Amino acid sequence: GQQVMQIPQYQHVQEGEDFTTYCNSSTTLSNIQWYKQRPGGHPVFLIQLVKSGEVKKQKRLTFQFGEAKKNSSLHITATQTTDVGTYFCAGFRDSNYQLIWGAGTKLIIKP
């Protein structure tokens, strides 16, 4: 069926290390959205990527959309405790006007 695969499921990092999560779709996406869910909270929209090869930055966060519009990544430079949470990608297909959600990557800062 229609899926967006997201890896890894978890990533443990020391504070100050980088973090990356990847999403991959078997079919072309018209756009991809990224959300962050803090522990005990609800998903909050971060950004939307629409164009092939698009790169957007939000402070220490860098979002990329692949040339084929089938994959995307989120990279966080020098993680901080405020970055803790689960990061979801959600791909949008024009064919059925639905967001297809990745399973999320949980960022855990090692004590």
Added chain:
Amino acid sequence: DAGVIQSPRHEVTEMGQEVTLRCKPISGHNSLFWYRQTMMRGLELLIYFNNNVPIDDSGMPEDRFSAKMPNASFSTLKIQPSEPRDSAVYFCASSLMPGTASYEQYFGPGTRLTVT
């Protein structure tokens, strides 16, 4: 705007009881989504509405679940009868319809349901 409003925030009920979750979307949004989130299954889309009409309910687990949207400012998700495996956080989200300039989803705070 107050954002998406959900009630109750917490619900504890006994197996077999009826549970009704409520959602008020952001004013002006014409798409509404119900999600369920558990540790085991992650975030699952249950059903979504466009302009108050259910478009896809393929995520609804079984006949015990039903959802309605009688008008643009209110939706309910009902579970009857409830079972312990229904314990989860239920989120409601709203957005503008696809095709508009920006249709990111805005989530409510969720209802944490515990069925004993």
